[in-house]
Amino acid sequence: MIINADLHIHSRYSGATSDKMNIKTISLEAPRKGINVMATGDCLHSSWIKEIKTCNVIDDGTFEMNGTRFILSTEIEDQRRVHHLLYFPSFSAVEEFKDRIKSKSKNLETDGRPNVNLGGEEIASLAKDVEALIGPAHAFTPWTAMYAYHSSLKDCYGDLADYISFVELGLSADSDYADTIEELHRLTFLTNSDCHSPHPVRLAREFNRFEVNDATFDEIKKAILRTGGNKPVLNIGLPPQEGKYNESACISCYTHYALEEAKRRRWKCHCGKRIKKGVRDRIKEMATFGEPQHPDHRPPYLHLIPMAEIITKAVGQHTPFTQTVSKRWNELVSTFGNEITVLIDTDINEIAKATAPAITEAILAFREKKVIIVPGGGGKYGTIELPKDGKTITVPVGPQDTQKSLFDY
Ligand SMILES: [Zn+2]
Numbered sequence: 179m180i181i182n183a184d185l186h187i188h189s190r191y192s193g194a195t196s197d198k199m200n201i202k203t204i205s206l207e208a209p210r211k212g213i214n215v216m217a218t219g220d221c222l223h224s225s226w227i228k229e230i231k232t233c234n235v236i237d238d239g240t241f242e243m244n245g246t247r248f249i250l251s252t253e254i255e256d257q258r259r260v261h262h263l264l265y266f267p268s269f270s271a272v273e274e275f276k277d278r279i280k281s282k283s284k285n286l287e288t289d290g291r292p293n294v295n296l297g298g299e300e301i302a303s304l305a306k307d308v309e310a311l312i313g314p315a316h317a318f319t320p321w322t323a324m325y326a327y328h329s330s331l332k333d334c335y336g337d338l339a340d341y342i343s344f345v346e347l348g349l350s351a352d353s354d355y356a357d358t359i360e361e362l363h364r365l366t367f368l369t370n371s372d373c374h375s376p377h378p379v380r381l382a383r384e385f386n387r388f389e390v391n392d393a394t395f396d397e398i399k400k401a402i403l404r405t406g407g408n409k410p411v412l413n414i415g416l417p418p419q420e421g422k423y424n425e426s427a428c429i430s431c432y433t434h435y436a437l438e439e440a441k442r443r444r445w446k447c448h449c450g451k452r453i454k455k456g457v458r459d460r461i462k463e464m465a466t467f468g469e470p471q472h473p474d475h476r477p478p479y480l481h482l483i484p485m486a487e488i489i490t491k492a493v494g495q496h497t498p499f500t501q502t503v504s505k506r507w508n509e510l511v512s513t514f515g516n517e518i519t520v521l522i523d524t525d526i527n528e529i530a531k532a533t534a535p536a537i538t539e540a541i542l543a544f545r546e547k548k549v550i551i552v553p554g555g556g557g558k559y560g561t562i563e564l565p566k567d568g569k570t571i572t573v574p575v576g577p578q579d580t581q582k583s584l585f586d587y
């Protein structure tokens with residue numbers, strides 16, 4: 179069977195999260211997006227564990243509420259501020275891991291995403307002892323990520339580098355970016371939302387499609403390890419160019435620079451302010467290859483933005499948090515069952531019968547890769563241009579990840 183899974187979120191016990199991030203709301207919102215399995219996030223936090231335990235038990239590592247399956251996961255920050263993602267086979271594995279890091283963390287019971295005074299290798303070793311999967315979270319972001327502080331998997335995880343089975347690409351990278359780095363070729367790429375709110379523009383804004391025999395931890399583990407015929411079949415995520423640090427650009431006047439030019443100028447803009455190195459250029463510096471070389475097992479990567487944002491652009495609104503957008507979103511989701519079905523799987527002629535022509539055209543433009551993205555940089559989001567009547571219209575775009583919009587839901 180094919181399942182859609184979002185394997186990185188945060189509960190209301192993490193910093194800057196919506197208080198709507200409770201198990202019940204997540205379990206009700208996931209099916210509307212078309213997501214079958216969610217990772218719980220924050221599973222080292224006692225209050226969150228209590229809440230997870232209100233779900234029905236499917237097996238040791240799989241839980242269910244309102245038809246949504248959950249597997250146990252957490253993100254932790256190591257002593258060098260690198261973020262790691264972990265997936266646990268059972269509550270007893272979680273408890274054992276917790277016992278062993280307890281003395282190394284000051285905020286285990288107060289923050290859903292705790293800091294641990296251990297290095298990557300030590301954390302990976304403890305994960306291995308309890309048979310948890312581990313890999314770097316949002317590996318390419320300029321802060322709190324593996325490649326921000328380490329030059330390689332080996333540098334981060336030492337002798338445990340071989341135990342790492344996946345890398346989370348993060349919102350600012352895709353398979354083309356990551357597959358220019360040879361050491362990542364053997365790893366499974368995960369695309370997750372890392373959301374702090376259950377609103378449909380946040381939840382599953384990135385997700386994975388897996389081929390499995392059942393929606394359980396064991397089956398997803400096999401898919402990540404690519405054994406027994408299980409595997410990832412599609413990564414879905416935002417176009418990386420949309421990110422506000424995609425290209426190298428001035429933090430004041432937003433002039434974009436090619437890497438060589440920025441270096442020649444010693445990262446100083448013509449206006450006198452600083453040029454901030456973009457994710458694209460950071461990856462270029464670490465790249466083994468000039469062009470991406472995809473290994474045979476790598477699934478396709480589909481660039482999508484949340485349907486509420488596509489509707490926002492199509493109907494000319496400025497934010498997805500309006501009644502018009504939510505009315506149009508609900509109309510499509512109630513007709514076809516869920517958002518992912520509309521965006522990826524439904525015949526475009528059927529969509530045309532259910533919604534406004536501008537929205538149908540916008541969905542088609544994404545499917546046919548006809549949207550034009552003007553890259554972001556220097557702290558300014560990229561823009562997406564939708565083709566319209568032969569002309570293009572430009573609409574500002576961005577995940578709008580401000581404190582305020584997190585709580586708009
Ligand atoms: Zn993180």
Ligand SMILES: [Zn+2]
Binds near residue numbers: 432433447448450
């Ligand atoms: Zn400037």
